[in-house]
Amino acid sequence: LRHALQLQIGPASFRLGSHWRGPIKAISRLYAGYPAPDQPCDFTVRLEADTMWRRWLRPSVAIGGDYMLPGAAPMALVHGLLAAEMGMNLQMALGQKHFLLLHASSVERDGRALVITGESGAGKSTLAALLGEKGWRLLGDEFALLHPESGQLHPFPRAISLKNGAITVLERIAPANRFGPVLDGTPKGRIRHLRPNPAAVAAMRETASPALILFPRFGAELASAIRPVGGAEAFVRLTQASTNYGNLGLRGFEALTKLVTTVPARAIDYADTNGALELVDELWGSL
Amino acid sequence: MAAPRYIADPPHLVRKVRLDGLTALFHIPSGMTHILAPPAPQILQVLGKGPATAATILSRISKGYALEKQKDAKAALDARLAELEAAGLVSRL
Numbered sequence: 001l002r003h004a005l006q007l008q009i010g011p012a013s014f015r016l017g018s019h020w021r022g023p024i025k026a027i028s029r030l031y032a033g034y035p036a037p038d039q040p041c042d043f044t045v046r047l048e049a050d051t052m053w054r055r056w057l058r059p060s061v062a063i064g065g066d067y068m069l070p071g072a073a074p075m076a077l078v079h080g081l082l083a084a085e086m087g088m089n090l091q092m093a094l095g096q097k098h099f100l101l102l103h104a105s106s107v108e109r110d111g112r113a114l115v116i117t118g119e120s121g122a123g124k125s126t127l128a129a130l131l132g133e134k135g136w137r138l139l140g141d142e143f144a145l146l147h148p149e150s151g152q153l154h155p156f157p158r159a160i161s162l163k164n165g166a167i168t169v170l171e172r173i174a175p176a177n178r179f180g181p182v183l184d185g186t187p188k189g190r191i192r193h194l195r196p197n198p199a200a201v202a203a204m205r206e207t208a209s210p211a212l213i214l215f216p217r218f219g220a221e222l223a224s225a226i227r228p229v230g231g232a233e234a235f236v237r238l239t240q241a242s243t244n245y246g247n248l249g250l251r252g253f254e255a256l257t258k259l260v261t262t263v264p265a266r267a268i269d270y271a272d273t274n275g276a277l278e279l280v281d282e283l284w285g286s287l
Numbered sequence: 288m289a290a291p292r293y294i295a296d297p298p299h300l301v302r303k304v305r306l307d308g309l310t311a312l313f314h315i316p317s318g319m320t321h322i323l324a325p326p327a328p329q330i331l332q333v334l335g336k337g338p339a340t341a342a343t344i345l346s347r348i349s350k351g352y353a354l355e356k357q358k359d360a361k362a363a364l365d366a367r368l369a370e371l372e373a374a375g376l377v378s379r380l
Contacts, residue, residue, distance in 0.1 A: 232306035232311070239320065260306065
């Protein structure tokens with residue numbers, strides 16, 4: 001492929017290639033300051049036209065790579081950046097075997113990590129992005145990487161995928177030069193990516209010990225509340241939140257049961273982001 | 288007709304972790320994870336020591352878990368054995 005870029009993000013390295021210059025240029029800008037891999041890349045993502053004429057005529061991007069989803073619909077070239085992000089997610093979700101992958105965001109303070117997981121729309125990305133601007137170190141947005149044997153969380157500080165209302169919230173507090181372009185009309189509405197702050201990128205090799213698992217629930221009508229989550233419930237919810245629990249076999253079981261028996265879990269209800277941040281402060285202070 | 292004898296995998300082929308009142312069980316031969324409520328873990332524990340009929344299982348479990356208070360303990364045990372059999376954790380000899 002004519003246009004290419006290599007990126008090291010935490011323990012994983014990616015080679016991205018494209019028929020078009022645009023997506024690679026956008027990724028290069030979004031990930032400015034990230035190191036290049038010093039070893040051959042773990043994963044390859046290809047953004048290519050699904051048919052020859054689609055390179056020029058109403059160009060559309062098909063996501064390819066080491067691991068692919070058959071039948072995935074191609075995306076408009078204007079969403080090439082999103083396709084590259086989805087391509088990296090796909091390689092991790094299907095190909096990563098060194099870590100237990102949890103669909104969760106995570107942040108760190110004093111070497112201890114807060115893991116935030118839940119349904120789509122629960123506020124995982126927004127909370128992690130806000131905390132990342134308020135003194136915490138962002139470990140990751142899309143995936144928390146739990147090392148099965150050590151129990152440590154490895155940072156994977158990809159760009160944070162902000163959606164709809166969360167974009168304006170973060171635009172008020174994060175510098176403009178860390179944002180990617182506004183992507184309108186995606187399947188999830190408006191999306192804008194935010195590069196983690198330089199401290200989070202610089203510390204992408206520094207692991208953290210999980211200290212609290214949080215299951216947030218957002219609803220404009222919800223009263224602010226905290227509920228303890230037992231080990232069995234946390235275990236079941238985290239197996240559902242993992243993309244590779246089944247593939248890891250006994251390693252995954254032992255890693256996850258160790259996590260839920262040694263780290264407390266709480267569910268929170270919140271109606272606005274300030275309320276959620278107060279609950280996080282309260283919970284963190286009581287650990 | 289003789290009562291069926293049940294058997295479960297020996298302890299080294301399963302991993303069990305207590306989570307609250309439940310038990311998370313990883314079955315190594317199948318790679319499957321199961322969440323079990325009492326008395327399923329106790330049934331497996333008895334069968335881990337060797338094959339047994341439902342009556343023997345009931346007798347062994349009753350010693351430790353006071354199941355004799357349960358009015359229809361045998362029917363309940365048969366239902367749990369059927370569930371464990373369907374899950375692939377118990378089979379008949």
